[in-house]
Amino acid sequence: MRYQDIGVTGIYGPEMILVGVAIDAMEGPLVRFREVELIARVPSQARAEIGHLARREDATVRVNWSGDPEIAAWGVSMGTALEYGISSNGHNPERKDRMITSALFVSAELAESPYETGPVLHWCDVREREKNSGSWPVKTDQERSHWAWSPLKAVGPLRFGMTPRQVADALGGEVPAGWRGHFPYWWWGRGAAGQWTLTDDRFEQTGVTAHYWYPEGLPVLGAVTVHGRTGPQIAHAGIPLIGATPSRLDEAMSQHIKNHDLGPV
Missing domain, CATH: 3.30.1450 (Beta-lactamase Inhibitory Protein; Chain:B, domain 1)
Structure with missing residues (x-):
């Protein structure tokens, strides 16, 4: 269920029990875990801070389908979206030149493979999408x-x-x-x-x-x-x-x- 006004999507399992929360990169609330801000961050900066915190807490960081960090011990799978801002005329949204982070938070039952579980697939089915290894080759x-x-x-x-x-x-x-x-x-x-x-x-x-x-x-x-x-x-x-x-x-x-x-x- 999408809560448009606050940039949050609730993901529900059987009997309409909340099992996941997706936070929009642009419109969602800022979410902090320990000292790390997770939402609306430059992905490389967020990745580095997440990795540092995970090593300190002996948590394993892996790469999810989109090439972004995923930590089962925390029940979080990161994502990215293109940043938008207000155009010079003050009315229309305008595309910016950087990506910023979003996140999917899930319950313990879904944490091991969130994007392979029924409730998350119903919200965002990525099975047919190209998987990313976490590295992005760029040609000059x-x-x-x-x-x-x-x-x-x-x-x-x-x-x-x-x-x-x-x-x-x-x-x-x-x-x-x-x-x-x-x-x-x-x-x-x-x-x-x-x-x-x-x-x-x-x-x-x-x-x-x-x-x-x-x-x-x-x-x-x-x-x-x-x-x-x-x-x-x-x-x-x-x-x-x-x-x-x-x-x-x-x-x-x-x-x-x-x-x-x-x-x-």
């Missing part, structure tokens, strides 16, 4: 490929309408590091009858994810996600779209819209 502009973008037609060598095989061949035969799909009906589950449907191929070396759709019953490329930290550079009207800080990109795009009398949609 010099290390990135530079792709041309033809709106609605192609992104670099990837033309919309390609088959999965053609996508892999266009990327030099790279084998996907991971893929995602589903059965025709979600309630069938794994191993049930029915044709498994491919929806995404993730290419870590190139730094892109290919998304497929089935206009005539067979998978063809319908969209491409370019990974911000490792993907190729793509520019529009001279504006670098990939690997830029949010504030710089927002400012450049807003100015482009004004200069060309375009309406944002």
